[in-house]
Amino acid sequence: MQTLILSTPSPNLTFSYSPLTLKPQTLKTLTLKSLTLNRLSTPRTIPLRVRSAVAIEKEMPENERPETFLRESDDTSSPSSSCSTVRSRFEKMIREAQDRVCAAIEAVDGGEFKEDVWSRPGGGGGISRVLQDGGVFEKAGVNVSVVYGIMPPEAYRAAKGESSGNSDVKPGPVPFFAAGISSVLHPKNPFAPTVHFNYRYFETDAPKEAPGAPRQWWFGGGTDLTPAYIFEEDVKHFHMVQKHACDKFDPTFYPRFKKWCDDYFFITHRGERRGLGGIFFDDLNDYDQEMLLAFSTECTKSVVPAYIPLIERRKDLPFTDAHKAWQQLRRGRYVEFNLVYDRGTTFGLKTGGRIESILVSLPLSARWEYDHKPEEGSEEWKLLDACINPKEWV
Numbered sequence: 001m002q003t004l005i006l007s008t009p010s011p012n013l014t015f016s017y018s019p020l021t022l023k024p025q026t027l028k029t030l031t032l033k034s035l036t037l038n039r040l041s042t043p044r045t046i047p048l049r050v051r052s053a054v055a056i057e058k059e060m061p062e063n064e065r066p067e068t069f070l071r072e073s074d075d076t077s078s079p080s081s082s083c084s085t086v087r088s089r090f091e092k093m094i095r096e097a098q099d100r101v102c103a104a105i106e107a108v109d110g111g112e113f114k115e116d117v118w119s120r121p122g123g124g125g126g127i128s129r130v131l132q133d134g135g136v137f138e139k140a141g142v143n144v145s146v147v148y149g150i151m152p153p154e155a156y157r158a159a160k161g162e163s164s165g166n167s168d169v170k171p172g173p174v175p176f177f178a179a180g181i182s183s184v185l186h187p188k189n190p191f192a193p194t195v196h197f198n199y200r201y202f203e204t205d206a207p208k209e210a211p212g213a214p215r216q217w218w219f220g221g222g223t224d225l226t227p228a229y230i231f232e233e234d235v236k237h238f239h240m241v242q243k244h245a246c247d248k249f250d251p252t253f254y255p256r257f258k259k260w261c262d263d264y265f266f267i268t269h270r271g272e273r274r275g276l277g278g279i280f281f282d283d284l285n286d287y288d289q290e291m292l293l294a295f296s297t298e299c300t301k302s303v304v305p306a307y308i309p310l311i312e313r314r315k316d317l318p319f320t321d322a323h324k325a326w327q328q329l330r331r332g333r334y335v336e337f338n339l340v341y342d343r344g345t346t347f348g349l350k351t352g353g354r355i356e357s358i359l360v361s362l363p364l365s366a367r368w369e370y371d372h373k374p375e376e377g378s379e380e381w382k383l384l385d386a387c388i389n390p391k392e393w394v
Contacts, residue, residue, distance in 0.1 A: 117134050120147055125147070136189075147177070184196045224265060329367050331366040339362075
């Protein structure tokens with residue numbers, strides 16, 4: 001993206017110029033002799049300065065999946081730091097999780113995922129898999145990405161959930177590494193719940209002008225359930241699986257991350273949660289890296305046993321047009337949260353991420369009605385009440 005800035009000695013000038021394509025190698029300051037400005041019918045030629053913004057890399061399609069998206073310097077076969085080792089093992093973990101979840105979804109649905117492999121010129125890439133208009137799922141996306149890049153300060157604040165930067169640190173582009181798996185599964189049947197999960201590992205490197213500055217790293221992620229109708233046994237099962245995964249590492253994790261999930265997936269302008277929660281955590285770096293890597297791995301392994309039984313129970317239940325309309329309204333809430341509040345979406349958009357991967361979480365269809373209010377005491381009202389007033393399910 002290039003920003004054109006006119007430097008003119010006087011106001012009330014109109015200008016016209018021929019479209020110009022600027023390549024990344026373009027100098028930050030460029031004089032265009034063909035730029036003509038007119039004032040009182042007197043043509044003049046003045047310099048036009050072009051200032052480059054932080055380069056946004058465009059993904060490149062690939063024909064085959066590589067063994068790794070890591071740079072050679074991060075390969076486990078080369079001498080590396082402990083952080084680099086975590087990079088390689090986290091990539092291996094999320095790619096195995098993608099295969100496992102996709103196989104489970106295809107077994108239930110009967111359809112097959114479409115796969116797109118892509119890379120970034122500056123390093124890294126990803127694998128996007130989408131199943132659309134299947135037998136059971138309206139839209140199912142399971143994506144992995146392993147990327148290197150440079151992000152502007154506002155993107156760094158989005159990644160860290162900060163409203164403003166540290167006043168002691170001079171704003172500037174931040175080198176980063178990010179690897180993660182992200183998935184949203186939207187079933188057709190309104191009695192079958194949507195589920196979202198995302199697990200990621202993030203590093204920022206020291207800027208070149210600040211040698212010796214410490215590298216920062218953190219883990220984040222979670223798994224949450226978004227039904228249109230409440231089946232208490234389903235919600236309890238889902239939360240119990242998350243609790244078991246957490247309890248293997250720390251008994252304080254589930255209550256802490258369950259509340260974090262309820263607070264994070266809050267649609268402020270609606271005063272309600274997106275769904276019925278699960279677990280969520282971010283910016284975790286106050287534990288041993290090995291423990292957090294093992295914990296993230298356990299969380300990804302819990303997705304299939306937590307979710308697939310619910311789909312198998314509900315995918316064939318009969319439903320009416322009214323049930324479907326309510327599901328579409330709840331999906332509208334899903335869209336609102338993802339586009340307005342979700343940190344992952346914000347970070348991806350601000351760093352020039354692959355747009356199809358960023359927005360794959362959105363449902364294939366959604367609905368908005370003016371001033372819709374479910375009848376008090378109805379099944380729809382019970383769901384909305386649970387989204388407004390979070391409950392303890394286990």
